[in-house]
Amino acid sequence: MAYSELIKDFERIRNYMREFFAYGFKSRDEYSSKSVRSYDNERRRIESWLGECMSFRQTESGKNIFISLDIRDMERNPLFKAFKAKSFTDRDITLFFYVMDILSAGEALSAAAIYEQIADQYLDPLGTELDFDLSTLRKKLKEFEGMGLIHSRKSGNRLLYSRTMLPELDEAIEHYLGDVIAFFTEEAPLGVIGSYIMDRASAQGEPLDAVRFSHKHHYILDALDGEIMLDLLTAIREKRLIEIHAESKRGQKFVWSQVPLAIYSGTQQGRYYLIGFSPTKNDFDSIRIDNIHSVRQGECYPEYDAVMNRFAEFRRHMWGVSFKRGNKINHVEMDVNVGEGEEYIIKRLRREARCGTVLQISENTWRYAVDVYDAEEMLPWIRTFTGRIKRLTSSDGLLEKRFFEDLREMYGMYMGAEEESGNAVS
Numbered sequence: 001m002a003y004s005e006l007i008k009d010f011e012r013i014r015n016y017m018r019e020f021f022a023y024g025f026k027s028r029d030e031y032s033s034k035s036v037r038s039y040d041n042e043r044r045r046i047e048s049w050l051g052e053c054m055s056f057r058q059t060e061s062g063k064n065i066f067i068s069l070d071i072r073d074m075e076r077n078p079l080f081k082a083f084k085a086k087s088f089t090d091r092d093i094t095l096f097f098y099v100m101d102i103l104s105a106g107e108a109l110s111a112a113a114i115y116e117q118i119a120d121q122y123l124d125p126l127g128t129e130l131d132f133d134l135s136t137l138r139k140k141l142k143e144f145e146g147m148g149l150i151h152s153r154k155s156g157n158r159l160l161y162s163r164t165m166l167p168e169l170d171e172a173i174e175h176y177l178g179d180v181i182a183f184f185t186e187e188a189p190l191g192v193i194g195s196y197i198m199d200r201a202s203a204q205g206e207p208l209d210a211v212r213f214s215h216k217h218h219y220i221l222d223a224l225d226g227e228i229m230l231d232l233l234t235a236i237r238e239k240r241l242i243e244i245h246a247e248s249k250r251g252q253k254f255v256w257s258q259v260p261l262a263i264y265s266g267t268q269q270g271r272y273y274l275i276g277f278s279p280t281k282n283d284f285d286s287i288r289i290d291n292i293h294s295v296r297q298g299e300c301y302p303e304y305d306a307v308m309n310r311f312a313e314f315r316r317h318m319w320g321v322s323f324k325r326g327n328k329i330n331h332v333e334m335d336v337n338v339g340e341g342e343e344y345i346i347k348r349l350r351r352e353a354r355c356g357t358v359l360q361i362s363e364n365t366w367r368y369a370v371d372v373y374d375a376e377e378m379l380p381w382i383r384t385f386t387g388r389i390k391r392l393t394s395s396d397g398l399l400e401k402r403f404f405e406d407l408r409e410m411y412g413m414y415m416g417a418e419e420e421s422g423n424a425v426s
Contacts, residue, residue, distance in 0.1 A: 014224050015293075053078050077186055079223035080195040091132065095140050098122055100163065103150060108160035111138045186218065189263070189272065190233075192226050219270025221290070231295035232274055235260045239304035241279070243296040246287065258285065259301050261311050264321045273321040277307045284314060286321050316355055323373035330375040332399060334368045334382060335361065335391040345388070352381070365390060375399040379406075 047054055055068035098118050103109065109117070115134050141161055144150045152159045185194030222229075235242045244256040258276035264286075265272055272289040279301075301307070317329055338345045349358045349368055356370030372378065375394050382392070382403060392400045 014227075050078055050081070076195065076198070077191065077220045077223050079220055080185075080192045092140075095132075095137070096144070099141065099144065099150070099161075103161065103163040106162070108153065108155075108162040110158045110160055111141055114141070114161065186220075189222065189229050190226055192223060222270065222272055225272065225289050225292075228289055228292050228295060229263070229272065231297070232260050232263060232289070235295070235297060236262070238297075239300055241298040241301045243298060244274075244276075244287065244292055245294045245296075246291045247293060248291065256285070256287070257298075258287070259304060259307055261308060262315075263289070266321050275311070275315075275321070277311065284311065284323070286323065317371050317373050319354060319370070319372040319374065320377045322377050329371045329373060329395075330399070331395045332356075332370050332372065332375050332378065333391070333393050334385070334389060336366050336368065336385055337364055337388045337390050338366050339364060376402065379403060 181194045185191045246254045262275045274287045
């Protein structure tokens with residue numbers, strides 16, 4: 001059975017791309033959720049989008065296919081192609097051309113007038129009758145308006161629709177905003193919007209240059225979470241309570257009732273996290289967005305502003321995207337040696353201080369002090385100062401204990417390797 005290139009349910013494709021090509025690296029035989037034929041159909045569809053970015057390795061469990069690319073040679077995020085394969089009905093595309101053509105004359109018309117013109121100008125000459133009613137057209141006009149293709153204005157008790165004319169935008173994209181859009185597309189959440197704008201410019205014969213930027217760390221997998229991100233941002237803007245359906249790596253399914261407050265980006269792996277408030281627990285949560293399957297919008301939350309004010313105080317002690325249960329504050333101090341001519345270390349401390357403070361305590365010693373909920377989250381950053389740290393302390397003593405245990409373990413590994421190398425030479 002031939003597979004359809006266009007897709008209706010993006011969540012299904014998102015799951016395949018995450019489980020097989022991004023995180024799970026499962027083989028064909030390890031897939032048990034649906035039939036093997038379903039797996040083959042989806043794999044062929046995804047490979048038609050990402051063919052040049054696909055690699056495979058043969059393991060004991062079978063052939064594992066995964067995404068493999070060099071970000072230094074990548075001009076545009078290839079995962080956006082999945083969004084552009086969304087299917088539509090014959091009526092969707094037909095009404096689009098009808099409405100755009102009718103409004104191209106520049107006259108503002110009501111939904112009823114557009115409905116009549118569709119019948120008179122397009123269907124009657126073909127001897128075809130309308131197979132949709134006025135309410136269907138109104139819904140479609142509202143959808144087009146939401147997409148920015150048309151806009152409406154009130155005239156008495158009627159809504160008049162007209163086309164959105166974008167010559168100024170096209171000129172701005174061509175002459176002024178090319179770099180901005182190219183950067184936004186690859187760096188920002190919902191960068192797929194910029195990808196569509198770049199496609200528009202390319203279709204008009206004036207492609208935007210995305211090669212002006214190269215990335216030291218380019219996290220492309222968040223492209224798969226675009227629809228989830230949009231739902232979360234909408235709920236934050238409208239101050240709504242939401243129901244989140246998520247699944248852990250181990251396959252455990254969860255349903256959370258949350259008040260979404262902010263979206264944080266992890267600087268180590270580029271993952272996005274939702275910081276929310278749980279009314280049932282009366283506490284804050286951090287949820288990985290790539291684990292969320294769907295978001296259901298609820299009612300406006302009456303205490304939203306009060307919770308946000310509480311979060312403003314809470315976030316003063318967040319180093320990153322996680323915090324331990326109980327939210328007990330841990331005081332951390334790190335003294336760093338800064339030699340002559342090494343002012344760049346001081347600048348780095350101040351630049352990366354986040355919620356902490358930087359003070360000079362002697363001629364060559366600078367102290368970083370911070371109060372955080374999860375001190376161990378700081379370890380990767382603290383390790384970058386190895387060789388300069390003169391003193392490291394924390395309230396509960398666990399941070400420095402783990403730091404020095406890791407150093408001893410690493411020392412043992414290097415010394416063991418050195419002894420083996422010496423024995424081999426002798």
